[in-house]
Amino acid sequence: MRVVAAGAGVSAVRLAAIERLVPKALAKVRGPFEGVPSRPFDVVVHRSLDALPEALRSELHPGTPGFAMLGRDEVHLVLDEVQLRPPHDLTTVLAHELVHLLIDQYAGEFAPTVPRWVHEGLAQHLSGETYLGAREDDLLYPAAVGRLSRFRDLARAFPDDEAGRLVAYAQSESFVSFLVRKVGVDVVVEAIRRSTELDGYVGGFALRAGTPLGWFEDEWLLWVRDESGARWRFFFQNCFSYSMIGGLVLLALALIRRLERDDRARRKLLREEQDLEQAESEDTAP
Numbered sequence: 001m002r003v004v005a006a007g008a009g010v011s012a013v014r015l016a017a018i019e020r021l022v023p024k025a026l027a028k029v030r031g032p033f034e035g036v037p038s039r040p041f042d043v044v045v046h047r048s049l050d051a052l053p054e055a056l057r058s059e060l061h062p063g064t065p066g067f068a069m070l071g072r073d074e075v076h077l078v079l080d081e082v083q084l085r086p087p088h089d090l091t092t093v094l095a096h097e098l099v100h101l102l103i104d105q106y107a108g109e110f111a112p113t114v115p116r117w118v119h120e121g122l123a124q125h126l127s128g129e130t131y132l133g134a135r136e137d138d139l140l141y142p143a144a145v146g147r148l149s150r151f152r153d154l155a156r157a158f159p160d161d162e163a164g165r166l167v168a169y170a171q172s173e174s175f176v177s178f179l180v181r182k183v184g185v186d187v188v189v190e191a192i193r194r195s196t197e198l199d200g201y202v203g204g205f206a207l208r209a210g211t212p213l214g215w216f217e218d219e220w221l222l223w224v225r226d227e228s229g230a231r232w233r234f235f236f237q238n239c240f241s242y243s244m245i246g247g248l249v250l251l252a253l254a255l256i257r258r259l260e261r262d263d264r265a266r267r268k269l270l271r272e273e274q275d276l277e278q279a280e281s282e283d284t285a286p
């Protein structure tokens, strides 16, 4: 493994710090990938987006500080985009991008067929953080109205629009974590090497797990809708809004009651004055 600076502006101290972080990040995620890394890899460090060569800019998603160049055994970091907190801190980004690199080496001849959702699902699950701040709770509404993508539609690419991409990351992480809970991370990873000519990873998973992936997908969808707790989290997160609306309704009702009370009192007073006037006019009548 080498950590190299691409262009000026990357200090030796910073490179040394990254060099110390790489083995820690690798140790965190390499467990399920038997026999890899099997080839040396480079961590290429860029100072800023401006310093990133034109040809590489399309590889970096907005708001993220790193990407992996599969087939080239390279992880690229853009220092100015790194944040202090997960998921875009150095350790998490390194771990996430290293998973992509490990999958690519582990897959060998099957590398081009590994679905994108498997890549991103494992990268998020093993690094311990979701990407772009994607959350399982973001899946609740699309799941309820049947608007989640099927995983076969996330095999080659994620949606281009920001909202669609966020949901794709969230559902990849959620589904892979669900599969890991059901069959174990080794089965999820080993299915990559069992990929079949006809069905790729889906075929490999069915062989390794003994149950079709589609069955787990249906189970996962039900789980997201009914058991994941997302519905309650959504409710409690919006509790403040609901209580504000409820408070305003109660205030409006109290105001209406107060106005009705005032109106009744005003009319009563008017009636009494009219009675008094009538009594006085009867007294003074000849």
Ligand SMILES: [Zn+2]
Residues within 6 Å of the ligand: 096, 100, 119, 120, 123, 131
């Ligand atoms: Zn990724």
